[in-house]
Structures are given as C-alpha cells and as structure tokens.
Amino acid sequence: MLRLEARPEPSRAMVMLTPIIAVIATMIAGGILFAFLGNNPFTAIRIIFWDPLFNDMVASYTRPQLLVKAAPLILMAIGLSFGFRANVWNIGAEGQFIMGAVIGGGTALALYPLESPLVFPLIIIMGGLGGFLWAMIPAILKIRFNANEILVSLMLVYVAAQFLAAMVTGPMKSPVGMGFPVSRNFNEYQSAFNAELLSNTGLHFGVLVMMAVVIVGYIFLTRHIFGFQIRVSGQSARASKFAGVNPHTTVALCLGISGALAGLAGLFEVTGPAGKLSTNFPLGYGFTAIIVAFLGRLHPIGILLAGLLMALTYIGGELAQFQMSIPAAAIQVFQGMLLFFLLGVDILVNFRLRWDSKSKEAH
C-alpha cells in the first residue's frame, strides 16, 4: 500500500511545484462546484482565469484591475509572511487595514480643503502608523502578558470595524453625503487622492510601494540578519535564543511590520480604488492576504505571483458573477479550497510517497 517516507531534506523541486499542483487541483474541484451550481465548469474556469486577461471584450477594463486588486494583497501578505515564518500569527491584518484607512483617511478629511504637496506624504505616514499602532496592541499584550496574539489580533478586527462604523456615522460623515454613513469622496480632494499614475494601467502610488516592498522584503529575508533571525525563531525557539535572538523583539518587529504594511494598504485603498470610507469598505483583503502569503510560500517573489493570481480570481469572480450569475460567495469557497489543497499537497515537500510491496525487507 501507499506509504509516506520522510525525505532526508525538503525537496526544492516540490517547494516550487506544490503551489502549481494546488492551483490545478482547485480548478478541478472548483469546476465540480460550479457544475453543482448549474454552470458549465469549463466556461466558468475560462471566465475566471482567462477572460480578465485575454478576452478583448472585457480586458480593457479588467487588466488594470489586476494591479489594483493585487497591490493590497501583496503588501499585506509580505508583512504577514515574516511573522508566519517566525511563528508569530498576526491574523488581524484586516483590522490593521481598516485602521490605516481610518487614521490616514481621517487625517486627510481633517485637512480638507487644504491643497498642498505635503498632504499625501503625511496621510501615507499616518496610515502606516495607524496600522502599526493597531498591531502593537497584540504585540505588547503578547510580550507583557503572554496573551495569544492570534485571538487578540482577530478580536481587534471586529473592534476596528465598529470603530470605522462609529467614525462614518459620526465625525467623519460627509457633510454632502445626504445623511448616508459615508465619508467625503477622496477624488474630490486633489492633494489626498491616490490617483492612477498612468491611465488604464491601474498603476497607483500604492502599487509602486508594493513593488518596492517586494524587493526590500526579498533582501531582508535572504540577505539580512533579520531574515535569518525570524527563520531561526520559527524553526526552534530554543535555538534562536542561543543565536542571540530576543523573542520579544521578534514579536514586536513581526507584528509591527505587518501592521504598518496593512495600514499602508488600507490607506492606498481608501484614497484610491475605494474612494471613500464607509461600512462597506472592508472587503476581507486582510484574510485573503493570509492565503496569498501561504500560496507564495512565505517568500516575497512567490507572494508577488500568488497575489496576482488571487487578484485574478477576484476579478474573474466578479466577471463570472456578472456573466453567469455565480454568487460572490463561490469565489470565497474557491479561495478557501485553494488554501486547503495547498496545505494538503505540502506534505510532498517533506515526505515522498512510496509504494510498498508485500515482500518487506527485515527492519
């Protein structure tokens, strides 16, 4: 029968191959899901993965969306990947994303209608700071009281969402919004608007920051002592102490970096693609970013590719919703399945399958 055998060392080929196997398996399982929903699975898969990029009917709209959707996912996933490597589980990126948008966007709303080239840099800093400080809550509680950062950071997502609701129904409510719980539109405020830099590319300032973070993240992870320290902390807490790593610093850095990046992502999203603060603003990117981080093998380059792929499923999902009336939730299921398959086939990295014949050699 089929038996698992531990590999002497993790297979490098499988590290590269398993995400691809997982994507293919998800396409098959997703196709079955779509068939159950009464749709042609081949058409659905084509609409999700092919049409947004290559179908001339829609591509002029969907292609730029790729960068718009991928930027926040990649930005957040890179931050999270550092922590995940070090066994520091920040799963509240969604909350930090919201707080970045609220603090940064709120600063912009407070300055309105002041036009100055300093406004945009200032709100970027405030956005990053908002996410950073929100992430420091679980970090400090973890360091000082040993409170579980998974649960604390997750609870803070709900607190942040309620805080956003309080803001858009209170101090940040638009005076010209006819009473709706939304903030002023950022595209009416030139100095704060995160505009598209090249028309029809989806390239906004946040995309540039994302690309810079991919490069810096790569250098940090592979060339810097910090990358070494988080990898050691993740593999063995005891060994990392001998290597002179302070576990408290690791917790603070991992949560702080991922929080700041999530805050930036939120700020770029609210002042650009989303355009305004509202209770509908959080779309769950902070949770999808967790899938992106794993799909990208917690490696910056992998995350870049995984983020683009995940953005594609969002855009293709919207297209499928529009053309085949596949419900939006189906895409969420699809993304969840992708994570399952990925975690499942992951075993091939450390183990190989062996076919045992009856005649076993003596042990």
Add this chain to the structure above:
Amino acid sequence: MDLSSISPVTLIVSLMAASTPILLAALGELVVEKSGVLNLGVEGMMIIGAVCGFIAAVTTGSPWLGFLFGAICGAAVSMIFAVLTQYLMANQVATGLGLTMFGLGLASLLGHSYTGINPPAFSQIHIPVLSDLPVVGRIVFGHDPMIYFSLALTFAIWYFLTRTRGGLVLRAVGESHDAAHALGYKVIRIRMLAIAFGGACAGLGGAYLSLVRVPQWAEGMTAGAGWIALAIVVFASWKPGRAIIGAYLFGGVTVLQLNLQAAGLAISPAYLSMTPYLATIIVLVIMASDKKRQSLNAPASLGKTFFAST
C-alpha cells in the same frame, strides 16, 4: 436613557440564551484541544452549522432535526481539517484559518436563498407551577431544552475527561502523543474523533444561533462567536466548568450592551458593539498573565503534529 426599562430577570434569561452558542462551541473545542489539536476553524464550523441547521429546520419544519443536521454538518466540515492535519500533517493554525474562510464562503453560498425566512418556533419548556414562580421560575425553569442540554453536556464532558478511562486516554494523547502511541493507543484515530466531536458541538452552537438566538439566517451571522469560543477555552484553562463562567460572562456583556443600545445610551451604538470583543481581550490578558495556571492545564502537545515513524 431609561435604565428602568432593563429588567434583571429578562436580562438573565436572555444572557443564558446569548451564551449558549458560545458555550457549546467552546465545550467542543475544549475536548479537541485536550486531545492536543488546535482547531482555529470554530467560526467556520459554527456558521456551517448555522446555515445547515436552518435549512433543515425550514425544510422539515422541525427545529430538532435542524439541530441534528447542524451538528452533523459541523462534524462533516471538521473532517476536512482532520484529514489535512492528521493524515497530511498540515500546519494546524493555517488549516484552521482556512476552514474558517472556507466555511464562511460555503455558508453564504448555501444560505443564498434562505435570508429573510423565519425558522419554525422552538419554544421554552413550561412546567406547571414551577415555571410560574416569580423570578426563579423564569431563570431556572423557563428555558428552551437546548440550554439545559448545554449545561448537561458541560457536566458530561467534565465527567468524561476526569472520571473515565476514555477521558484519560484522550488527555494522555494530548499531553504526549509519542508516549500514548508507545502505549498502543491510536493517536490519529482518537484525535479524528475529538475533532469530529468539536465540529458537531460548533455546528450545534451555530444552529442554536440561527434557530433560537437570532432567529434567522444572515450572512456572517456568527460575527466572531467562534473566535470568542476559542478565547473562552483559554479563559477556562481547559476546564469544562469554567467554560460556563466564561461563556456567561461574555453573554452578560453582550446582552447588557444590547440593552443599553435599546435604552438609548448617549454614545454611538458602534462603541457598545465593541465591548464583547474588548472584554474577550481583557479576559485573555488576565488569564494569560497567570503563567503557572496556564502551563498546568494546557495540553503539552497542543498544536504539534504527530507522525508515527515506526
């Protein structure tokens, strides 16, 4: 604001109803964690239980079948987690998160056409004389059967874990899977059963939410209840009796803030809605800072992967 509109008796009665879904889910997770497995997918299993229980109850007209089906479906989705973590040795934290995301998506997919429907009524028991007693009658004898079931389940789990051989084996597996394996216990099989039990409890809690507590189906209706259940397991330091205290404490905060919202307290309702989550964080901090108690009760193999090399 009119505080006199808040009646203490009604408060206690609705507190128990508000706590029951979380208590059920927390009890299931407690058993799972005692077997050495950390399943962060409680929220996902709960919402699957909520939607499946709701659909079954609406279709058959029987809330009892709804509860049953909710529990079965909760256990069914927990098996995804079980296979991935036990047989394919996937990271438990990541797989649990995946289960939550998958469950939330699948639930809104399944519940698509069930929003705005009322489920069949699930009424409180009524014992002549006893239930009509002032104050005590409503607090002790005036609940629906599931509340009594959740209390009985707490006792049953306490009895199982501390007084039976099966409970001892389960705890042994959670403390040291290698030692349990060496003694000839089937570590993987025991853990699979524990995970299924946890899934069933979470599903039951979810079904209670959609059939009794709300009672309606709405997307994302668990609103973090599964995560709070996880926090309550830590609060309870893995003791079933303390889970009741934790769940009722949380239910109290929830009900009180809802009542204050209704009474028209002069602050934004959003701030009041934060309180259950903030209370959870505070409780986590208080419990975690007491290191001695934590390390005494936390299962030693919690979250570790077992691989039988021989």
